[in-house]
Amino acid sequence: MKEILIFRTDRVGDLLFSLILIKIVRKNYPNCRITLIVSPKNYNYAKTFEGIDEIILLKNNIFAKVNLILRLRKNFYDAIVVHDGKGRSKFVSFFLKSNRKVICITDLINTQLQIIKKVCKEIGLQYYEGCLNFLDQRNHSLVKIPFKNYIHLHFDEKWIHNLYIKKYTKIEPSKADLLNFIKIISDGYNIIITTGKKTSSLLNQIKNYLDKDKVKIYENQSLLEIENIVFNSDLLITCHGWITHIAAAKKIKQIDIIDSSYPYDTWTSHLRNYSSLNRKEFKILSTEIINLI
Numbered sequence: 169m170k171e172i173l174i175f176r177t178d179r180v181g182d183l184l185f186s187l188i189l190i191k192i193v194r195k196n197y198p199n200c201r202i203t204l205i206v207s208p209k210n211y212n213y214a215k216t217f218e219g220i221d222e223i224i225l226l227k228n229n230i231f232a233k234v235n236l237i238l239r240l241r242k243n244f245y246d247a248i249v250v251h252d253g254k255g256r257s258k259f260v261s262f263f264l265k266s267n268r269k270v271i272c273i274t275d276l277i278n279t280q281l282q283i284i285k286k287v288c289k290e291i292g293l294q295y296y297e298g299c300l301n302f303l304d305q306r307n308h309s310l311v312k313i314p315f316k317n318y319i320h321l322h323f324d325e326k327w328i329h330n331l332y333i334k335k336y337t338k339i340e341p342s343k344a345d346l347l348n349f350i351k352i353i354s355d356g357y358n359i360i361i362t363t364g365k366k367t368s369s370l371l372n373q374i375k376n377y378l379d380k381d382k383v384k385i386y387e388n389q390s391l392l393e394i395e396n397i398v399f400n401s402d403l404l405i406t407c408h409g410w411i412t413h414i415a416a417a418k419k420i421k422q423i424d425i426i427d428s429s430y431p432y433d434t435w436t437s438h439l440r441n442y443s444s445l446n447r448k449e450f451k452i453l454s455t456e457i458i459n460l461i
Contacts, residue, residue: 170200173240173248173264175257176214177207177226180391181410181435183214184302184417185280186251191299192288194219200246205236205257213391218305228256237263247291251283276431281438300438303417308399314384315358319403319461321350322394323371324364326407326425336427339407340370341450347374349454353461354382360401361385362394405457408432408444416440423460425453 172193176186183206190202203222206214211225226236237260245266250257253272261269270290272283288295310316325331329338341349353359359382363371367387375385386397395414398404404415404422415422416439424444426432436442445456 170197170247171203171243171245172197172200173203173205173243173245173261173266175205175226175248175250175254175261176210176252177205177228177254177257178209178252179207179410180210180213181413182252183210184410184413185284187217187302188299189249189251189284189287190219191302192284192293192296195296195299196293205260216392226256226260233260236260240264249287249291251287274434276434279434279437300440301417301419303395303399303414306395306399308396310400312393313360313397313400315360317402318358318360318400319353319405320397320401321353321359321361322363322404322406322411323361323368324407324409325366325368326364326409328368328370332407333427336429337447339425339447339450339453341454343370343373345450345454346370347377349450349458350374350378350383352458354379357382357402357461359383360397362389362397363387403461407447408436412436412439412442416442423457 174186176183193200193202201221203224204214204220205224205226208225208227214223226232233256241264245264248261248264248266248269250261250271253274258271268291270287272287285295327340329340350359371385394411398411398414398420399418401420404420406412406422407425412422412424419441421441424442425447426444428446443460445453
């Protein structure tokens with residue numbers, strides 16, 4: 169039986185790329201054993217996915233690294249893939265036994281999909297395009313969703329200037345502008361709005377002015393709950409993040425708000441049914457979004 173070890177000790181969005189790779193591995197070797205090393209940021213979410221035989225948490229301290237080396241040195245792996253390219257993962261992998269070891273590097277030249285294809289070539293896997301649908305075996309029920317057809321607006325901290333990368337173009341709307349934007353969309357569509365870890369004060373200010381039969385706001389949702397809302401939507405509007413890759417896994421139409429100063433192509437070149445808009449003043453941006461709907 170093939171033994172494959174994959175390191176993914178970074179964030180949730182990055183984990184989703186490894187799920188594509190894991191599906192490819194499983195397609196090539198249905199009976200292999202896959203071990204995934206993860207971080208505190210993606211551990212709980214990683215545990216919700218099938219097709220992974222063992223998930224091990226690695227904290228970024230020397231004690232945790234040494235313990236993990238001692239634990240894994242008992243094994244021999246057919247292949248080790250340091251998919252995250254992190255120093256901590258490379259350090260641990262250096263002491264482990266395997267036939268092949270692949271260290272991935274995100275260099276802003278190779279796209280994430282090109283990196284996955286290179287991994288496949290180096291460890292002798294056939295690449296399958298269908299593995300981009302890496303969430304197709306998940307159960308996404310409509311039970312707790314109030315609409316059958318709706319637009320999903322993910323309004324997290326990336327819309328708020330003081331809560332996100334300061335050098336990025338400010339897109340934060342005023343109360344009046346956000347309310348007008350939502351009302352224009354809700355004239356023709358139902359809307360579900362989800363938030364980040366904290367609900368924006370802007371949303372709290374406009375809640376009582378929204379048509380509650382057409383617009384629902386969900387706060388403090390788990391990643392699984394947000395994933396479910398994305399998968400049942402007709403369109404996702406978001407600022408680029410992990411949720412972008414969730415929509416792409418089911419070819420959900422999306423409008424992704426990105427900053428022109430950053431080369432997002434590295435992470436978005438493989439996305440399907442995808443449109444992006446550059447960050448700009450909200451009055452202009454909101455018109456562009458509505459035109460794409």
